[in-house]
Structure formats: C-alpha cells, structure tokens
Amino acid sequence: MAELPPTTSVRRWLVTTNHKDIGILYTITALFFLLFGGVLALLIRVQLWDPANQVLSGLAYNEAVTAHGLIMVFWFLSPFAFGFANYFVPLQIGADDLAFPRLNALSYWMYLFSGILLGISFFQGGTLDAGWTMYAPLNVPMYTPSIGSTGAVLALFMFVVGVTASTVNFLTSIHHSRAEGMGLMDMPMFTWSILATVWMMLFAFAALLAVGLILASDRVLGSVYFSATEGGSLLWGHLFWFFGHPEVYIVFFPALGVMLELFQTFSGRRLVGRKWVIISICLISVQSFLVWMHHMFLTTINLEIKTLMMATTIGISLPFDLLVFALIYTLIKGRIQFTTPFLFAFGALLLFILGGITGVFLGAIVLDYEFRGTYWVVAHFHYVMFGGATALFGGAYYWFPKMTGKDVRRVPRKGPLRRLLHQLQHGVLLDVPRVGDPAACLRVQPGVHDHPPGRDRGCVHPRVQLLHHVLQLREVLRLRARRRGQPVGLLADGRVGGLLAPTA
Amino acid sequence: MKDYVPDGGPAVKADENGNAVTDGGDHHSDHIRNYPYWDKHASHASIWPFLLSAALGVLLLGLSGFNPATEFHFGNSLADFSVDILNPIYPVLTVVGLVALMWTGWKWGMEDFYAPPSEFAERWPFEGVEKVKLGMWFFLASDVIVFGAFISAAVFIRWNAGWGTWTPIPDQLPGLINTFVLLTSSFTVILALVASHRKNRKGLLAALGATTILGTTFLAVKAWEWWTKIYVDGVFLSTAAEPYSAVQASVYFVTTGLHAVHVIGGLFIALFLFYRAYHGAYMEDERPVEFFGLYWHFVDIVWVFLFPLFYLF
Numbered sequence: 001m002a003e004l005p006p007t008t009s010v011r012r013w014l015v016t017t018n019h020k021d022i023g024i025l026y027t028i029t030a031l032f033f034l035l036f037g038g039v040l041a042l043l044i045r046v047q048l049w050d051p052a053n054q055v056l057s058g059l060a061y062n063e064a065v066t067a068h069g070l071i072m073v074f075w076f077l078s079p080f081a082f083g084f085a086n087y088f089v090p091l092q093i094g095a096d097d098l099a100f101p102r103l104n105a106l107s108y109w110m111y112l113f114s115g116i117l118l119g120i121s122f123f124q125g126g127t128l129d130a131g132w133t134m135y136a137p138l139n140v141p142m143y144t145p146s147i148g149s150t151g152a153v154l155a156l157f158m159f160v161v162g163v164t165a166s167t168v169n170f171l172t173s174i175h176h177s178r179a180e181g182m183g184l185m186d187m188p189m190f191t192w193s194i195l196a197t198v199w200m201m202l203f204a205f206a207a208l209l210a211v212g213l214i215l216a217s218d219r220v221l222g223s224v225y226f227s228a229t230e231g232g233s234l235l236w237g238h239l240f241w242f243f244g245h246p247e248v249y250i251v252f253f254p255a256l257g258v259m260l261e262l263f264q265t266f267s268g269r270r271l272v273g274r275k276w277v278i279i280s281i282c283l284i285s286v287q288s289f290l291v292w293m294h295h296m297f298l299t300t301i302n303l304e305i306k307t308l309m310m311a312t313t314i315g316i317s318l319p320f321d322l323l324v325f326a327l328i329y330t331l332i333k334g335r336i337q338f339t340t341p342f343l344f345a346f347g348a349l350l351l352f353i354l355g356g357i358t359g360v361f362l363g364a365i366v367l368d369y370e371f372r373g374t375y376w377v378v379a380h381f382h383y384v385m386f387g388g389a390t391a392l393f394g395g396a397y398y399w400f401p402k403m404t405g406k407d408v409r410r411v412p413r414k415g416p417l418r419r420l421l422h423q424l425q426h427g428v429l430l431d432v433p434r435v436g437d438p439a440a441c442l443r444v445q446p447g448v449h450d451h452p453p454g455r456d457r458g459c460v461h462p463r464v465q466l467l468h469h470v471l472q473l474r475e476v477l478r479l480r481a482r483r484r485g486q487p488v489g490l491l492a493d494g495r496v497g498g499l500l501a502p503t504a
Numbered sequence: 505m506k507d508y509v510p511d512g513g514p515a516v517k518a519d520e521n522g523n524a525v526t527d528g529g530d531h532h533s534d535h536i537r538n539y540p541y542w543d544k545h546a547s548h549a550s551i552w553p554f555l556l557s558a559a560l561g562v563l564l565l566g567l568s569g570f571n572p573a574t575e576f577h578f579g580n581s582l583a584d585f586s587v588d589i590l591n592p593i594y595p596v597l598t599v600v601g602l603v604a605l606m607w608t609g610w611k612w613g614m615e616d617f618y619a620p621p622s623e624f625a626e627r628w629p630f631e632g633v634e635k636v637k638l639g640m641w642f643f644l645a646s647d648v649i650v651f652g653a654f655i656s657a658a659v660f661i662r663w664n665a666g667w668g669t670w671t672p673i674p675d676q677l678p679g680l681i682n683t684f685v686l687l688t689s690s691f692t693v694i695l696a697l698v699a700s701h702r703k704n705r706k707g708l709l710a711a712l713g714a715t716t717i718l719g720t721t722f723l724a725v726k727a728w729e730w731w732t733k734i735y736v737d738g739v740f741l742s743t744a745a746e747p748y749s750a751v752q753a754s755v756y757f758v759t760t761g762l763h764a765v766h767v768i769g770g771l772f773i774a775l776f777l778f779y780r781a782y783h784g785a786y787m788e789d790e791r792p793v794e795f796f797g798l799y800w801h802f803v804d805i806v807w808v809f810l811f812p813l814f815y816l817f
Contacts, residue, residue: 004549014551015549015550015551016548016549017548017550017553018548095622096546099619099635100639101547101619102550102553102612102619103553105553105554109554109557113560113561117561117565117568124568141571147568147569147572150567150568151565151569154564154565158560161560167642167646168639172638172639176622176625176635177622177625177635178627179622179624179625180624180626183626183628202646202649203645206647206649210650210651210652210654213650214654214657214758217754217758218754220567221758222571222742223741223758224741224742224750225657225754225758230751231661231664231665232661232751234660235660239653239656
C-alpha cells in the first residue's frame, strides 16, 4: 500500500498522503465549516432581530454563540489557510512533499473527526454554552453540566493534537527541505508567513493543549482546578489567553501572507521594504507571547502588571504599522492590475486597517473598562477576522486555476442569475455587525439610486445610504469609461475595467 | 547510520581532472549510498492516519460521557473497589477507542512507509540534524510547554493559596526511589542506542528490556504511592483531607498523572521497539532507538522538575 489510487476513487482520498490532495481536503472541509458557523451566526441574528421574539431558548442561544466562535476560529479560518499552506509551501520551497506525509494526513483526519465530535456534541444534551473563551468557573460541570459540553472540550482537544502534528510537520519541512541555495530570507512571503505562524503555533497550541487537558480532567475525572477559590478562574484566564493572543495572529498571518503575495503580483513589483516586513513578522511572532493580559484587564491583576501589558500591546502594534505601510507603498510604486484576487486582497487590507485601529483603542486599560461587553469588541475582532477571510478568498481565486487546472468561471452577463445579483447588490447590505430592516431594503428597485427622503422608509441604516453612494460612484465611473470607449466590467484577462485605473 | 544528512554533493559533477562530466554524472554522490534505503521509491499512501484518527475520535466520544455514566466506589480498601456502570455506551466506546488507538498506532509503526529527506537542501540553522530528529526536537519543545503550563498552574495555585500553607502530599522516600529508577532507565536507554549502533542484538534487547522493567517499576512505585494516599490518608482528586486542600490534591494527582501517562506511552513504544528488535530491526539503522531515547530523556527530565515541586518543598 504505497501507491495512489486514481482521484476518482473514494479510497484515494482516504489513503493519500500527498500534500496537494490534503490541501484540497482541508480547503473543501473548511468551507463546509464556514457554512456551519455561518448558519449559527444567522441564528444569532434571528434571535437578536426583535427583542420580543425568542426563537432560541437562552441556553440554545449561548450554545449558538459558543459554537459560532469555536467553529469560525478553529474549524474554518486556520484550516482554510492551511489548505493553501499544504498545497503551496512545498512548491514554494522546492520540496517534494512535506517532511512527514503520514503525519500530514493524520492532521487532516484529526481535524475532520474533531469537527464531527463537535457536531455530535449538540446532540449530547446540548453543546458547550460557555462562550468560545470557556471562562472558569462557568466551564466546570456544576455550571455547564451537559455531556455535550465535555464533548466540545474533547473535540477541541483532538483538534489541537492534529494541529500539533501539523506544526511539527511544517517546521521540519521549512527548516529541512528548502531547495539548495534558498536561504530563509529568500523564501517567498507566503511561506514566510506560514513559518511565523507555525512557530507561534508550536508554543501557543501547547498551552491550549495543557489548559484543555486540565479542563478535561476537571470534567471527566472530577478534579477541582477551575472551581478552586485559590485562583482557579484566574488560572484559566492566564493559560487560555497565553494561547489566545498568539492564536489571533496564527489566524491572521497566513492571510497576511496571501495579501503580501497578491500585492506583489498585481502591482507588478517586489514588496517595498521586504526585509523589514520579514523582520516585523518575526517581531510580532515573539511579541505575541508578551501581551496576553490585555485580554484580562477586567480581572484582579494589579495595575502595574496591566500597565506593562498595555505598553507591550502598543509595542506590538508598531510592526503591524510597518506591514500596512509596506503594503500601501508597494501599491503606490507599482502598476496595479485590478483583478478579482487583487480586489479581495485590497478589500482585506481596508477591513484589517479598520479592525486593527479599533484594537489599539482596546489596548488602553481605561478604554477597555468601557468597551468590555460592547459591540466595539465584537466589531474589532470581526473586522480583523473578516479581513483575514477576505484575503484568503482572494487566495482562493488566485490559486484556483493552479489547484484545479481550470479557469475561474465568470458570472454570465445576462440571465436570471445576473438579475438576482444586481438586485442583491442594490438592495441588501451585508454589514458587520448590524442591519436595519433587511426586508425593507429588498423593496428598493434595481437601478434606482435615490436614497429615500425620510429616515423612516425601512431601509434606513446610514451604511445603506453609503453603499448607494458607492454604487452611484461606480455607475459614474462606468459611464465615464464607456464615453471614452474603454471596456467596462470583467475583462477576458481577469481585470476589471471601468474603474479608476486607466486601461490600455 | 548516525545523524546521516543526505547531501548529494555539488550540483556539477566533476571528473578526476576537475572538468565537468559531459553526461551530468551520477546524480547520487558517493555517500548517499550509505543511506540505508537510498534507491527506494517514496511512499504516497497509507490508511493508518485515517484509522488512527477514527480510533481517537471514538475514544474521546466515549470519554465525553464517561463521568456521568460511571460511579467509582473506592471503598475502605482495594478489595472493596467497585465501579457502577449506569450507561454502558460511553465506557464501551472508551475501551474500544483505546484498544483501537493502540492497534492502529502499532500498525502505523509496522508499516513500510518511506519518506526520504531531500537529497539537496538548504538547512540553516539546522545543518547536520537529521530530518526525523529535527521533528522529534520540535515535538519535545511543544511538550515542554505543556508541562510548563501544568507546573505553572501548580505554582500559581500554590502561590494564591499561600506558598507555605502546603506540605507535600506524597512521602519523600518512594519519590527518591522513583527518581533513581527513572534516571537509571535513561542510562539503559543510552546503552540500547550504543548496542544498536554496534549491531549487538542481544545487548539491544537487554537494554530495552531493562528500560522497560525500570519504567514499569516506576509505575508500580507510583501506584503504591497513590494507593497509600487514597486509602490510607483519604486524599484523592477532589477530596480534601487534613492538612491538604482539595485543589492541592487535584494539582498533585493530575500533574503526576499526566507524567505517568507519558511514561505509559513511552513503555508502549519501548515494547514496540523490543518486538521489532527481536525480529532483527535496528541493526542497520539505529535512529528509531535514538529518537525513543530523546523522548525517554524528556520524560525523565520532567520528573526531575516534578520531584522537588511535589515531594521536597
């Protein structure tokens, strides 16, 4: 059993250890978990839509919020990124495959089965309802008694075991299998971002494994770590957030790597300040382990330590500034091709800037006291996470031809699908995190761009008006392009004509 | 083949006059032929990752409901020990999963899967480190963090309780004996490596056997220790017994328990190596013995930290 059956057979996909196959498996499975987590998000919105309605019970709502967080952070974002990492890192470093092919397959199957365990936990008396941060003592059996809560914790434990295998694999591969003459500074930016990610993963996920084991011990064996009055709940905070802060960069860095690649390709030039970008990536990776208490500003930690953490938090924002400036200057100094992958990457940068700035405010202790428990926090992390996800989708468009051998299919210019898209564009705004009455928005006619005169026509959210202005601007630009005889819309070579860039 | 790092030599092959060989030369330099399986085709498929993951999934599914499904009665002595099984599904899944995990792990080890390192590569800063050894060191680094977190948790809880208010739960003498036992087993595992390197099958079996016996002795002493604590002093995971608080008991049992789990896992691997050595393996390639030795030393070093923390202060 050492040779591969053909791709059309099921057996092939169960036994393959090939990095490209496993990359594809990760990507498709992650998209499924995106849908799962997305449905949970919709359930949250349904619940919040109207204060009078209670579609879900209180407990079920908490389960939805918890599972939404766990699934999106663990089972969607990172695996989606690692689908690309699996496929492209060996290609980028000139290796035949990852260092440990069976271990690679193991990481994938651990990921899948852990997700299945999480799904099963819903049916074991209800899944965990303690939030994705699973704070103590809410996470002990006295306060979250369902078997499914333990099931969710063990599912996460299994996920982390798989992640550890993947980490060892990527570290060994990147440090041991690079092509001759490819020094670390010569590696492509996506591989660099993955290298930084897996170094952080090595130490961060080990902490999560430990805290997960302690929680599992409390729940399965009956130990009393997290219900102890001698600092049990604070212990959870420290151990979890020591993992939790590097984790958010672990989630973001692969997306950053995709952005770095796409910005270079579609501006036609090497990254401005490439060496400094690499140094910043390394600095952030190290500093990410020095800021965790900024997630704990509302605990009994003394002010001196909290102030130190505020200082380190400001410190970690500095290399991020450099990264953002490097990206922007690369565009300024380049000749931009407005292809679909580029638009995703650029949009990702905009979202990330917004999210990142809100994060800096959260790093101030006194502001944190006010922001805690508000939508400021929710908005901050959703903007940065969506920034990451958007960049990864850009990567999907960018790498789709290479992974499948096919072109990305275009949306037809006419027909019912086009009409539906047009109506959606002009009617419904997908915003983060709130809408007004979406049903009213759907009543807006396509092609009519006047905003309603009063504020009580249903679709009243200011951001909807903003979208209308943006679409008006787009129509103006298109009209200008058409009058000049320039092509408009999706072009054959993948660029989008009729925007600001002068086309040939 | 100790520490062999395949390096195909210079990219341009030269003849004895220093001129480039006209047909490109043999793409294997001389010393790659020293690598045991240099001309073997790389493997691409294995069912064991899938099956092992499934086994772990079953085990964890069983554990999720294990606590509510079972009631353990410790009684006054070991003879009175009993378990009530209220719902058989979860305990059965646990046992089936555990057995399946061991079986799939064994088969994984037995599989003839060949994943060679790159012949030519840039490896800074890890030049000269063999591929699997590098992977093993990365894994051990993460395990250091795991135990670091457990030890940090112990220190944190004890600090919050008032450092001086805790007296050691276990007795010092069994702990000291166990320390010597484990340190000696680290020595015997080195003897195993040397025996393998010298192609001494009997020596390898003897040393691996000694390591296994010493490891088992460690577990036996620990089991006796725990029995004393549970049955004589009446302290266990969540039961306080003067002068120990419940959380102090938890910290002691869970941390040393995690270490014991690592010892058990190591003994499972040692048995696997013994079985393979018995059938003639590790005479040409002693690296698996070395990697096991690295893991075993790690387990030993963790104990060197746990012993003072829980037994001495």
